[in-house]
Amino acid sequence: MDKRAIFGGRLLPYALLLPQVLVTLVFFYWPASQAVWQSFLLQDAFGLATDFVWFDNYVDLFSRADYYRTMATTLAFSTAVTVASLSIALLLAAMADRQLRGGTVYRTLLIWPYAVAPAIAGVLWIFMFQPSLGVLARGLRGIGVDWNPLLNGTHAMTMVVLAAAWKQISYNFLFFLAGLQAIPKSVIEAAAIDGARPFRRFWTIIFPLLSPTAFFLLVVNIVYAFFETLGVIDTMTSGGPGKATETLVYRVFSDGRLGADLGGSAAQSVVLMIIVIALTAVQFRYVERKVTY
């Protein structure tokens, strides 16, 4: 099929592109370039004087040992969130794809969490994990775990990972389910007749055919874990205890908004942006090759 459209005039195609270009310019390139500009500036505490300081903000940032710790935390957090949300969603989708009684109800219920705002999700999980009142915390205590995310960094990390992953599972589930349902039934039946048991069938036929979906979700989930988990972390732990759950994006927020270090915060934003762009580029360069479309 020929997908090219033929336009009579020269103006119309540009006019059609304009809204999209405007949105990208106003909401991405403008703030991004502002951040870059700001990262070269140093402002005094009262905002009365602003100096252009070249790369001083960056030099300062990379000379702080705790910045590397934040990077390590982010890496651990993002990996955990991405792996957990993708694998759990895939498992649920694989189950929902089978013909079950009440399948539609099950599917609808699984989609709901995506409609919950990050802060609300955070609060929900705070309640469940609250050391003295929370349902889950009590259960954990019951089996002998001294659960206390307010003091224990590992516990706090586990909690935010769970909350952040839980939010994203619905989204991943939807895409995985759609991907599974797009696989022709007869291909799976052919594999069954070809002697592949369900587990082998999944890894040799279904998963490879699902790989475009999985790749797309991998990119989306990594971006989600890097940027959009700010709300969850802010409401649940505020980066604590002892900065154990402070990720790069939370640090941008806390240094800039709470610490009023606008130049340093902007420098961090730029670094974060570069990391995510690099990660996405690497994924497209190396992972996408192994994906069959």
Added chain:
Amino acid sequence: MASVTLKDVRKVYAGGVEAVKGVSLDIDDGAFCVLVGPSGCGKSTLLRMVAGLETISGGTVDIGGRVVNAIEPSERDIAMVFQNYALYPHMSVYENMAYGLKNRGTPKAEIEARVGEAARILAIEPFLKRRPRELSGGQRQRVAMGRAIVRKPQVFLFDEPLSNLDAKLRVQMRVEIKRLQRQLGVTSIYVTHDQVEAMTLSDKLVVMSGGQIEQVGTPTDVYRRPATRFVATFIGSPPMNILPGTVAGSGAVSIAGTPVGAADMAAGLRAGTPVEVGLRPEDLHVTEGPEGLPFTVDFVEELGATQLFHGRTGEAELVIQAPTGRIPADAGALRLAIDPAAVHLFDPATGRRVGREAVGMAA
């Protein structure tokens, strides 16, 4: 290699719809059995039950002396060719054919040998490294066949494998399937709605309708002695004409007053009994004399070697087939001679064949 025996096989879906209503069938080792019928007659469901892709609601399916009702498709030692080929899109042609062997832990050297041999038989050697989407419909069809034959299964199952091909390729692949099956001698069950495919391929033809078997027999048998009116009109192209008739005195049959012979077939029926008279279009010939069935031509269809004359006899519609040029195209009113040996009689109430040549529901 194995025989396949179905005993009173039923399929009832969750909603209570009965798709297959008790089918019993014996397929000999090495036979080519074709299940034919209109869509929704249960033929595909029956095949899928043999494959293990549908649960069996009742009765037993036996492959090579082993009841397979509770056995997974992978353990039934069968191979299936699907209508849409169902090739694995992410694998090369070679991997597609090797997949089943790999799953069974066949040594690598043997996989290579077997895939190589199948590729040679099917003339797909140049495409072994390609992906299915880079192949034409006919080539995909061959790969699907190759995937079935490398496994050397006990039974081949074909689910309308030629319906997605164009007419010319369909004829060519039909011949190839027949040749291949002869060569390999593997018991085959083939589902189709195309009666030409059914006639040409089968050793054993099974005509189905409404979830039941209408008739089982050799293709010639089914064509010459259709057991029911349904079979008579389904097998044969153009379909058999069915005209209302009555048994005249002394057992003879007449259509709207014109005697058509077949006295011995109608023997035993009382005079005045209504019957349905079946006449194949190619069995009707124009006669010069004043005797015979009156026939008014409405229009002519050209088939090249033959012509089809559509028209009426009295109130009933009638089609006759004749070699091109035998009947002038502008012929208006004609008379048709009827050979008593070519007359089929059916009971209007049950649709069953009437008379001495009636055959039972041979299973």
